[in-house]
Amino acid sequence: MTLRRDMGNKQLLLLHSIASSRTGFLGLCLVSAMALMAVFAPWIAPYDPTQIDMLNRLQPPSLSHWMGTDLTGRDVFSRLIWGARPSLQVGILAVLIGLPGGFAVGLLAGFYRGTILEAILMRIVEIIAAVPLLIVAIAVVGVLGVKPMPLGPFMITNEVKIIVVLGFLYIPGLARVVFAVAASEATSDYIRARRIQGVGDFTLMVSDILPNCLSVVIVWGTLLTAGGVLAEAGLSFVGLGVQPPDASWGVMLSDARKFIFSGEWWLLLFPGLAISLTVIGLNLLGDALRDILDPRQYTGPRLD
């Protein structure tokens, strides 16, 4: 009965629930490890990730270079750690940019289902969703160029461009999951009850329906983060993302592609593993969250 009472306890309980499923625990560990790497990169990395050392080029893994060195003698381990930054930045920030739009469109369309507003919003969503994500990102960066662009007092770096483009392209997916929940909640008894009690449409949408969408959005957002990590790696690989010499897993793979058959396996293995483990971790975490985050499935003690 005292369980779940205090706000502080609630977050702890969520972590506890995630950790108590085996796959959820694995996902949490992988994601936390990557996040720690990204945050504390300057303190963890043993070398400067852009430091060229031509004398020690293409060294296999050793005690001084745990993951070996690349074509120009840079430390692969340090580059790997620094490479977590653009990956997670793009993955997370793109979702955060897409969320408000997805919520706004999904809630409005779901709440006013059957009206002209819903028809217009959802048709636009379908048009955007029909275009492949990576193609649009490549096209936008291709047109704007990879150089930082000044915008008033700000410099729009290439990474920011990618984040904004991905965030915009996430809106349809998020809008659809919000729409699905909102449309079914909008016809539920409690919404009718709340109307009878005189509560207005805006309050109903924001205060009543939105919290019910949170669990699916959190799950979907986690999976989209994994998509963003992949998109960043893909764009960097084709040279439209993070620009060399800065480190990114996509850039590292791109540099390594000449060595696929020549025996320098460490150049390919480690960035490939980093991308895979991050994406797997986010997916496992998303699945675990989906199992947990439904208050209606909660079967704990009741307050009687």
Place this chain on the structure above:
Amino acid sequence: MDNRLLEVSNLRVAFPVGNAMAEAVRGVSFGIDTGDAVGVLGESGSGKSVTALAILKLIPSTGRITEGSVRFAGRDLLSMSEANIRKLRGRDLSMVFQDPLTAFNPALRIGRQLLNVIRAHTSSSIQNARARALEVLDLVGLPDPARVMRAYPHELSGGMRQRALIGIALACNPKLLIADEPTTALDVTIQAQIVELFHKLRTELGLTLLYITHNLDLMAELCDRAIVMYAGNIVEEGSVTDLFQSPRHPYTRMLIDCVPRLEDARNRELTVIKGMPPPINATNRGCLFSPRCPSVIDRCRVDDPQEDFEGERRFACWNPRL
């Protein structure tokens, strides 16, 4: 007529059935004075709930109010704009529902839902709204209101949920409370407690109550006057004592007979009203109850029954029991 709070006259509500419109409420008229408790009795599908929703102008979106007027505190509700009527709903006109579980948002704490309603109608600060919320939860007899505020709906028992729902309905001091079968989803001991609570609210707050039910005993305990509905018509209206002691309409009589009594012989067969209520799109002439009526006469099948008045009571029957 000065303290007449609600005046419903010749209300008709229609829903599409197939290609045609069928009437769920077929010309209902009644009034409620301030401080009254009026019960509405009838089988499922007799138009009780639709009448209540039509008073709030909130019938399901396919339906339409085709005729009639609803005057509440001197204002015509049916011609009022949506924005204006929304201000009345939940403040002057409140409603309690049958199933207290589905009437709550499962994802929000009780407190938040209660505060949303209070703040939709008053411009009071969060502190004042919270104080008011605790006050009404205490008023409806919930122990430890602060704990209830923090609870999710599924953490409360059915009786506590219904009390909380009544609390929401009372939060803005409504002039009229409509209770739509508030005890049907609860077990018998809790039913008695809820009726007790309504009793207390009536005496302490002078609450005006429209109580929709098909439970005669609870209604008799709570209400002064009762309206009996059948197939969208009011068939009889009168004081509860009159109705129970000398029902005029055969339908009222049979409803009363249907309730099993403890003193009945054990092997006595339960009384049932034979047949089914007419379908919503029935258009046969004459009294709609005539196919099931034991005291039917030829005229019942031909002419629509006209209302007879007898002091405080009225009934629509060609062959009343006198």
